Amino acid sequence: MRCPACSHENPDEANFCGECAVSLAASLACPSCGADNSSGQKFCNECATPLGKSKSPTQAPTPEPSPALPTSIASGRYEVKGFLGEGGRKRVYLAHDDRLDRDVAVAIIKTEGLDEAGLTR
Numbered sequence: 021m022r023c024p025a026c027s028h029e030n031p032d033e034a035n036f037c038g039e040c041a042v043s044l045a046a047s048l049a050c051p052s053c054g055a056d057n058s059s060g061q062k063f064c065n066e067c068a069t070p071l072g073k074s075k076s077p078t079q080a081p082t083p084e085p086s087p088a089l090p091t092s093i094a095s096g097r098y099e100v101k102g103f104l105g106e107g108g109r110k111r112v113y114l115a116h117d118d119r120l121d122r123d124v125a126v127a128i129i130k131t132e133g134l135d136e137a138g139l140t141r
Contacts, residue, residue, distance in 0.1 A: 024058075043071075089113070090128075098126050106130075 021030050021044055028039035036043055047056040052069035061071055090100050090113070098115035101123070105112050110127040117124045131139060 093126055093128070098124065100126075 021032050021034060022028070023030060023037035023040060023042055023044065025042040026037060026040040028037055030038055030044060034044055047058060048061065048071050049056060050064040050067060050069055050071065053064060053067045055064055055066040057065055057071055063070055089103055092099050093113070093115060097118055099118065100113050100115045102114045103111070104114050104125060110129055112125055112127045115124055115126045116122070
């Protein structure tokens with residue numbers, strides 16, 4: 021059985037594509053409204069609910085979990101409220117600045133992998 025999404029050849033008894041995980045059923049029932057949809061569709065024709073969770077080869081890998089959330093930064097001036105995100109060199113947190121009495125974003129440089137000169141700088 022050929023996959024309608026990626027054209028991978030699968031055994032006749034397969035329910036899902038071995039290459040892209042798309043359902044090989046003739047039709048898919050929408051989990052939200054129950055409408056029948058053609059196999060290989062990503063969204064329902066009736067209500068636009070995502071159909072299945074097929075993993076595309078172009079999806080970004082799941083990031084490694086960040087270290088534990090700090091409770092405060094800069095000797096307690098910034099009370100950390102949550103994690104906003106991270107890039108290659110920094111982690112960004114939502115914090116409350118006690119002096120200015122407002123929420124701010126605080127970026128912390130990642131120190132993993134830095135040499136002595138980098139840590140000093």
